[in-house]
Amino acid sequence: SQTIHQWPATLVQPVGSPLSLECTVEGTSNPNLYWYRQAAGRGLQLLFYSVGIGQISSEVPQNLSASRPQDRQFILSSKKLLLSDSGFYLCAWSVRWMSEKLFFGSGTQLSVL
Amino acid sequence: AQKVTQAQTEISVVEKEDVTLDCVYETRDTTYYLFWYKQPPSGELVFLIRRNSFDEQNEISGRYSWNFQKSTSSFNFTITASQVVDSAVYFCALSANYTGANSKLTFGKGITLSVRP
Numbered sequence: 001s002q003t004i005h006q007w008p009a010t011l012v013q014p015v016g017s018p019l020s021l022e023c024t025v026e027g028t029s030n031p032n033l034y035w036y037r038q039a040a041g042r043g044l045q046l047l048f049y050s051v052g053i054g055q056i057s058s059e060v061p062q063n064l065s066a067s068r069p070q071d072r073q074f075i076l077s078s079k080k081l082l083l084s085d086s087g088f089y090l091c092a093w094s095v096r097w098m099s100e101k102l103f104f105g106s107g108t109q110l111s112v113l
Numbered sequence: 114a115q116k117v118t119q120a121q122t123e124i125s126v127v128e129k130e131d132v133t134l135d136c137v138y139e140t141r142d143t144t145y146y147l148f149w150y151k152q153p154p155s156g157e158l159v160f161l162i163r164r165n166s167f168d169e170q171n172e173i174s175g176r177y178s179w180n181f182q183k184s185t186s187s188f189n190f191t192i193t194a195s196q197v198v199d200s201a202v203y204f205c206a207l208s209a210n211y212t213g214a215n216s217k218l219t220f221g222k223g224i225t226l227s228v229r230p
Contacts, residue, residue, distance in 0.1 A: 034217075043204065043223050044204065044206075044220040044223075045220075088156065090156075092158075101148070102150075102160065102218065103160070104159075105157065106155065107157060109156075
């Protein structure tokens, strides 16, 4: 069966520090991978998605970047965090070439102070 | 452009009451998919249902039922005889212009449901 792992669960970082959130998927190949951010009262916002290794699409301009060094690994990064980067970050995957049903990770609560 | 509106932000009911969560969507595409996801306090979103635009048949799954009406662009979700474990944030989502390679969902802002014992 497929599983998705996301870590860490919580993170407190000072403004200006770097960020690296990691997400891995097991039990499937060639998944579509996604990073979402959930800010209070604003629902889920798609940040990045990837259809393959090294292929990253950004949905909104921001202080963050994403990378996909391996087929089932998706990393969210920042060189210098801003206060506005605080939020709940969710990684997700879906089966390529099929439905848009998403399987979500357990999320990372990021607080930038 | 796609848009999903969940006008209700918070709903509080007493256990065993029925509750309906509203969802209105906008899209210019004739082929699209509608979804509901549940986000319990643990944070992980859980898929509940997917409905395609050509299937307006209502669906029932246990205490859950969904009413899809294209005429009003709505995809409402009803929980019958609510339970405390139903307390969560519920998201409605839309995917249109389906290409397979670029599966993207537009989410509503979510409805926080609190079921009191």
